[in-house]
Amino acid sequence: MNNSRQFGGSPFSNNNSEIMCRICHEGESKEELFSFCKCSGTVAMAHRSCLEKWLSTANSSACEICKFNFQTSRRPRPILDWFRNTDSSQDTNNLIGDLVCFIVLSPLTIVSCYLCVVGASHYMVKRGVSWEASGLIVLSVILATVYCVWLGATVRHHVRTMKKWQESHQSVELISVRNTIINLEENNNDSTNNSMRTDLQSI
Ligand SMILES: [Zn+2]
Ligand SMILES: [Zn+2]
Structure with a gap:
């Protein structure tokens, strides 16, 4: 059989x-x-x-x-599967949106900060420490800080989302299928023996 x-x-x-x-x-x-x-x-x-x-x-x-x-063995799926998975399509769209923002905002921030610093040094040379120079320095610091905070929060969000997905979508492999079947057989025999023992004791 x-x-x-x-x-x-x-x-x-x-x-x-x-x-x-x-x-x-x-x-x-x-x-x-x-x-x-x-x-x-x-x-x-x-x-x-x-x-x-x-x-x-x-x-x-x-x-x-x-x-x-x-009896299973679990291992995390490659992160590429996250992009292919239809369950995570909303997260993938969010990631693409943030990548577009990153591509647009990064050069804008760098150029803006650079212009602020150049403008501030220009005012410093011409008028010494003036409110224009201080204002431009403060503006460049605020711009850089806001950009870094946004970038950090965005990267952290996407890394967390991917890790969460990896934890809940591990690839599962059944191990010792034969052992499982043999164990089941033993359990089955044990329960039969136990019930026989109980029957004998009750007699
Ligand atoms: Zn099937
Ligand atoms: Zn079952």
Whole structure:
């Protein structure tokens, strides 16, 4: 008997002709089906890739029905996936908007500060320390400070958003699928033995 099928119950589609995956509702023509947890009946079987994708999306390591804990390994996805992911399209648009602002504001700030400093030195040479020179220096300092604060806050926001996305969209790999199945078998046998022991004790 195939180990992968022994906890399957009746995992058939409505027409009772094909075993189907509980996630994508496709049969074994797509990929081999396994029973990874203690669920039975129509929700017993799943494709490995479907289950891994679901665990990644749900950010969980347990079956949502029988609460069985899968043995998984998780690793952060490459940041390039963040750009490709449709869930983060709003964040991607925000990043593009901020990049455009950065490209426009950076030269504007640098040129403005430069002109302020040149103007201030011009007034200093002509009139010494005057209100015009002081005003231009203060203006350039304010411009540079506002630009740096905006840049820092924007970079921090986008880095946080990406890290949050990476934490909640880790790529999940089911490890020791065979062990999981064997453990399930042992648990099943243990529970059978326990119930037999209980029955014997009650006699
Ligand atoms: Zn599937
Ligand atoms: Zn389950």
